[in-house]
Amino acid sequence: MEHRSNDEGHRPTLAVLNSNTETAVNEFASGLQAGHDRRDADLLNRQFASDVVWGSPYGALVEGYEQLHPIHVHFQSQKGGPRVRYEVCQTLAISDDVVIAHIARLILGPDDQPLSPKGADDQPFSELAMYVLVRDGRWWLAAGQNTPMRPKGALPAKT
Secondary structure (H helix, E strand, C coil): CECCCHHHCCCCECCCCCHHHHHHHHHHHHHHHHHHHCCCHHHHCCCEEEEEEEECCCCCEEECHHHHHHHHHHHHHCCCCCCEEEEEEEEEEEECCEEEEEEEEEEECCCCCECCCCCCCCCCCCEEEEEEEEEECEEEEEEEEEEECCCCCCCCCCC
């Protein structure tokens, strides 16, 4: 980690170059994808720490696996939910054991392409989530924050 004094107007660079963290984030996203594809909240949440903190897309703060898991069980039990694709957008290793990742959850259309963001709250929506992963033997989700993608503010989907 590079540290510079802000007295001279310099900002520190916090990223640590570590190829293992990209692998960890890709595996995390694959786990989310598998859980969603199988409509299995246990699989979706298998990488979540017991003290995970989750910020919902509507501003609720959910603290702990025991509070978050039933919410995901409810969502995954709903029949006919949208098909989605998880895409890693950015990975920033803060240390060898802490990673911040931005992962998009994209709602897919019949052609398996991401749908354009909508402004209606009653429609399925794509999200961009910021995840904090911490390694304690293996990688665990410590915190997440979902933000709905909306017209004129959404990141373009990777193709």
